[in-house]
Amino acid sequence: MSGHHHHDHGPGGHCHDEGHDHSDDITPALQSLLYSQIQFEMVSTLNESVSRAGAAILQKPWTERLSEQPELESDADEQLLMHIPFAGQVKLHSLLIYTAPTPSAPKTLKLFKNRNDIDFSMASDLKPTQTIEVPQPVPGTDVFELPLSRASWNATTSITLFFEDNWGDEEITKIGYLGFKGQFMALNREPVSVMYEAAANPSDHVAIQGVHGIGGRIMPGQ
Known part of the structure; x- marks a missing residue:
């Protein structure tokens, strides 16, 4: 028995586990990263110097979050306005952002929920759903995870990010990576049809006696 135990938790395995745990400190759990729920083709960015930046x-994969390109850079002045639609309803928990440690790193970020009509003049006047000060990055900084007020971000179908200024009073604001953590909520009709299909699946009935004739519904305790 003890020999078996030793085999399971040998020094090699232990060492490997330590390394694995350490990398998980920053890496978000895949299911909480809302990457696949972003409708990339419908993202719009105002004042970007390069189209679709x-x-x-x-769209950068998490593993390439610190890569220098592509980078989003503002054009006529320091402000950027991004509209990001999701594929359904999400509950947002936090915003992930990486910017290179330069004076062009964004500072004030105003967030608007479920609005697809915001331009720069509106963004300055409207009361945001939440305002965040993005910390100033220093050399060696990884992604900042900025918590969002969860009560404000239930049932989010889109988010608009207004980068109002940057840390250096620069004319150009630069951003290297953006992501979101949260929970994806399927649209109301989806879970219903999924449950119905599961109930109607003949393989579900194999081990259950007396189900037929009551529409496939199992009451608790039956």
Whole structure:
């Protein structure tokens, strides 16, 4: 018995586990990263210097979050306005952002929920759902995970990010990576049809006696 135990928890395995746990400190659980729920082709960014750069930094895989390109850069002035629609309803928990440690790193970020009509003049006047100050990055900084007020971000179908200024009073704001953590909520009709299909699946009835004739519904305790 003890020999078996030793085999399971040998020094090699232990060492490997330690390394694995350490990397998980920053790496988000895959199911909480809302990457596949972003409708990339419908992302719009106002004042981006290169067309589709806003969508490109959202599409960066997590493993490439610190890569220099693509990078979103503002054009006429320091402000950027991004509209990001989701494929359904999400509950947002936090925003993930990486910017290189330069004076062009964004500072004030105003977030608006479920609005697809915001332009720069509206963004300055409207009361945001939440305002965040993005910390100033220093050399060696990884992604910042900025918690969102969860009560404000239930049933989110889109988010608009207004980057109002940056840390250096620069004319150009630069952002390297953006992501979101949260929970994806299927649209109301989806779980219903899924449950119905599961109930109607003949293989579900094999081990259950007396189910037929009551529409496949099992009451608790039966």
